[in-house]
Every structure is written in structure tokens, then in C-alpha cells.
Amino acid sequence: MMQQLANKVIFLTGGSMGIGLECAKKYAEAGAKLVIMANDKASLETAIAILGKEHSAFFGDISNELDVKNGIELALNKYQKIDVIHNNAGIANPAKPLHETNDAEWQNLFDVNLKGILYTTRFGLESLKQTQGCILNTSSLVGEIGQENHAVYAATKGAVNALTKSMALDYAKYKIRVNAISPAGVWTPMLRQWGKAQENPEKIEKYLDDIHILGHCPEGDVIADACVFMVSEKARFITGHILPVSGGAELGYRRTD
């Protein structure tokens, strides 16, 4: 049977750890060639050791225009095309209410979580037009429902959702689909760091299990499976969609015992 992503070239930001690495593994398993861009050299090396040398790593900062330009050029020089851009890299720090957030923290959250999407689109769009490819953004459920002590992060993800829909409208004429994937909690280095910063870190694991009505906080594989579908031909008529992969965390009025 033909692999779902055979002959596809995927430019994936934040592919060196956490959700991004799980996506990278599943994309590679499905037959894609990858360029993973991240700002951490050690985890990039480990990721390529796992994925195999036919894939490429690019060290750079997604909020830096030149870095993203160079990363996209590397993909085009090596593979001559890009079929999928998955904008996954993001940061969640600091976890604070709005009034405690200083200008530098605000700017950094917006730069990393949004400018990366601006730059990959700026430099990758021409190739996506030729391949009639797609863009997938990693959002977060909190972009829709908000989160205590995390106002600016939630605002950046609300903006990711709005960008996703607007980009879908703008690029449909080129047959480019644009969607987002929206997790609630996922066990990754980012979530562990957030957990440690909470008032009662020892209670966080149970809290994170409880918020998902399916009963547990997942690992990144559940997100990666959904991402493979969203960037594949199977999702060829889906665009402008924010797909929750959240174990139902957003549903209903919940009783707390």
C-alpha cells in the first residue's frame, strides 16, 4: 500500500522535541522527507539520529526573518519543493495574568508564536502554490476558551486561530489548504516546565488528567496522528478548520468533587 505522505516534503518548526518530534516521527513513517527547524542544537541532533539522515535539521529562531528564509532555502535546495509547512514551534512562558506581564514578555510571546507563521508563509508560499500544498498551525485550546494566569499565551493562540481562517480564505485560490490543530494538554518538556511553575506542582498531574474528559493527559502521538491526517490527501476538502485534539476538554459544565 502506498504510504500516506510518500514523496511529500514537510517543513516543520519545533520538530526537535515534544509534539513536533512526535509529528516528525509519524510524518517520516508515512513516507515524507522532513526539514525540522528548532532553536535547540542538542535536541535537533537527537531528532535526526531518530529520524534518519535522509531528513534535515536547521538550527534557527523562527521569530528571526533571515533564519526562516535560510531554513526554507535549505529545504528548497535539498528537495526542490515544499508540500507542507507545519508551524508548530511555540513558547508558553511566562504563565502570568495580563497586568503582571512586561513589554518584553508580551513581545517575545507574540514574536515566537506568530511571526514564525508570517515568515514561513512569506518565504514558503511560492513553493506551496506550485505543489498545491498545505499549511498546518499548532494552536491550543486556550486560544478559544482562555486560561487562568496565561493571558498573553492564550491571546497568541487566539491569533493563530484567526490567522488560520484568514490564510485559508486568502490561499484557497491557489488550492492551498490552511488548518490548525488544537491540543489541550500534552506531556512535553513545555508542559512539564509549566507544571513546575504552578502553585501546587504535585497536584498538576491529576489536574491535567481530570481536564480531559477521556480521563488522561496524552503524549504527543495522539496529536501527531491527527496531523498526518490533516496534511494528507484524506483531508483534501478541509480548510480553515481548527481541529481540537483535546480529549473533550472543552465540553460541558463539569462537576468538581
Ligand SMILES: NC(=O)c1ccc[n+]([C@@H]2O[C@H](COP(=O)([O-])OP(=O)(O)OC[C@H]3O[C@@H](n4cnc5c(N)ncnc54)[C@H](O)[C@@H]3O)[C@@H](O)[C@H]2O)c1
Ligand atoms: N504541550 C502542551 O500541552 C501544548 C498544548 C497546546 C498547544 N501546544 C503547542 O504545541 C506546540 C509545541 O509545544 P510543545 O509542548 O511540544 O513544546 P516544547 O517546548 O516541548 O518544544 C518546542 C519546540 O519548539 C522549538 N522552539 C521554541 N521556540 C523556538 C524559536 N524561537 N525558534 C525555533 N524553534 C523554537 C523548540 O526548540 C522545540 O523544538 C507549541 O506551539 C505549543 O504552544 C502545546
